[in-house]
Amino acid sequence: MLVPRLSQKSKFILSILSILISTLTLFTSPGFGGPEKPDDETILYQGQKLSVKRDPLTKAPLIIRGIESNLLEVKNFPKLSRKEITNTGIPLVSKYKSLLQIEPDQLKLKSAEKISDTWYVSYWQTFHGVILYESSLGFSIEPKGRIKSLGALLYPNVQAPVTSKVSHEEALKIGQRQIKDFKKLKCILLAESVLIYPVKKKNSIDYYRVYAFNFFPEKALHPASVVGGWAVFIDTQTGKRVLYEELLKPLGCCIPEDWVPPKLEEMKPKW
């Protein structure tokens, strides 16, 4: 008889094992410590059935999909010019304004590209004309002008300064000082901009108005070099560093404006 032989000792070992297994299962489960997957919800918006996935913190939509209908049908789409196509975000945001919680005039074109008969259009969100770092709203337009869904990373109710207290020159010096051996490496300022930098905290977001700098050592400019650079964000109000990050090529990153991508041949190293 096996069962009666499982004495107190065996039962104890078994219970320890089961606790260990449950702990291990918990720690290795996909949801643990990883990206949270907010649930999609189905809503009725002005009589239209939509599937919406929201950001857990801001509650702003990350994805909106039309259920049994398109989000927007752009009239005379095949006849539109590139400029007109790049403006399709305006009627789209106007239509879903209260859901997206931004105004159409907060959009700034990020990119518009036609690939295999489909247009891909995306925008930055702006605050008083200043781009919000890593913000986006974008969608694809099918050849007949249909927009079925949109993806977004938006920040409703931005609370950020609209002017800078620290001068650009001062901020640049502070930025340069963040790079060890700045002079020795012959670092070059490759791109710069003023941005709103949202920093997500547990229950709120801090918005910094920053001077954003991309520095690269001179030798990083060589096509075959594997050396990267740095992104440094300096708070325009206090002069404090709020971001310091190592960058990969292409030569320039993170700063949406004033950056001209290097030529294709410059990108490819010689193996």
Added chain:
Amino acid sequence: MVSLRLLKYLSVVFAISLLIFACKEKPEKFSLPKLGTAAIDFNCQDLNGQIWSLDKVRGKVVLLRFWADWCPYCRYEMPIIEKYYRKLNKEGFMVLAVNVKQSAAVAGAFMAQMDITFPVPLDPDGKMAKRYGVYAIPTNFLIDRQGIIREILIGEVFREEKVLRDLLKGYFRLG
């Protein structure tokens, strides 16, 4: 008594596996992959919470791509890659588009905007990119069904659809 011994044995095995599991999280030796060598194993969680590793895609032709949303080249190439992923996925073509050093929200928004359906593992601290020797974005590794790196492509290479098509012709029937 036999069962008690068995249980003791099992608990020892379990303790050892736990130790191995704990050690796995330590940073591994840095090495740059070379053409014709085995791809380096990885463990990354994607936007849907799924864990991806080399073992999981063994037997498939894998395009392991490192990208970020700020990179314009990455943007332009994605729909072309998606087209071939949809066409050849059932025949064993897998795309793992590893987002480097960005949040799940940034990567997720980008994928939704581009109608991308292939998995997007996240590499928030850039460790995986570093282990693969990635110094430029985008970088693509084509890994064959045996897990061997057959191509390393850096920069914008798939803007011309023909490049990807020709690459995949070696592995799939493309009319």
